[in-house]
Amino acid sequence: MEINQLQAFDMVTRQGSFSKAARALDISQPAISLRIRALEEAVGGVLFVRGGTRLELTELGTSFLPYARQALSALATGTEIVRQTKQGARGRVSLATLPAMTTGFVSSAIARFNASYPQVDLNIHTNHSDQILEMLYDDLVKLGLLNWPLFSPISLTPLLHFREPLVVVAHPAHPLAQRESLTSLDVVREGNPYWQVDWETETQSWHTHLIGAEQALTSLPIHTAHDLVVHGIGVALLARPLVTDDLAVGRLVELPVQDLPAFARESALVCLSRERQHLSNATRNFIDVLREEGRMFLYPE
Known part of the structure; x- marks a missing residue:
């Protein structure tokens, strides 16, 4: 049984004659007769x-018709899904990222992608770097968003490289927010308190240099420090994408620290090197959206 036989059967039923069905399918009448005979x-x-003047279905034909049309409908649906999958409008995108990288332009990229490609399954996981590498290697995810550079036992290819500046922020009512100029030492000693977020080796060295042995220090996860500062408690060194909206609406202000080094968080969207040429179109569309949303922080290779 072939699809063109089912199509001929359906069209003859709709048109009521072999000749009209043949014209509708743009084939000869003998050809459509052969298809019906083979189907029978x-x-x-x-x-x-x-x-008679119009063909009528036999009892067998009446019984078979809904199943023939169901098969044709399923084929049409499958063909359309394949077309959409090739275009990236359907499929699956899987990403594993560090918890600290789920906000800012990453979250806006997720929202934009979901709105643009509602038929694509989007799976975002958070984990530590070692677990993300395992997920990539075990093919549980196709993409990883990690601190960069990263020394990995598996071969990774960076698809996008981001460099997000770190800025010192505080609530607008914080005493330091009223000052026109500050030094790094002012921030650490008068932050009341200064929340330490360990971004990378350079920032850790900076903290160690500024903070004397007599001064206690609290080291916090990124989002905890952000939440405290938004509520008017202390100051913190945070990535600009995390606080962009807060700065725009006045929930936070950037402190004018004159001697602050040009710290930045560097990250990369990566895939296994062996998988780069085999990424689905849906995954490539997600990469394009993430590139567009994070364009302010893209680091040229």
């Missing part, structure tokens, strides 16, 4: 009552 042989009986 396949189902084991006559499908049409011959004779």
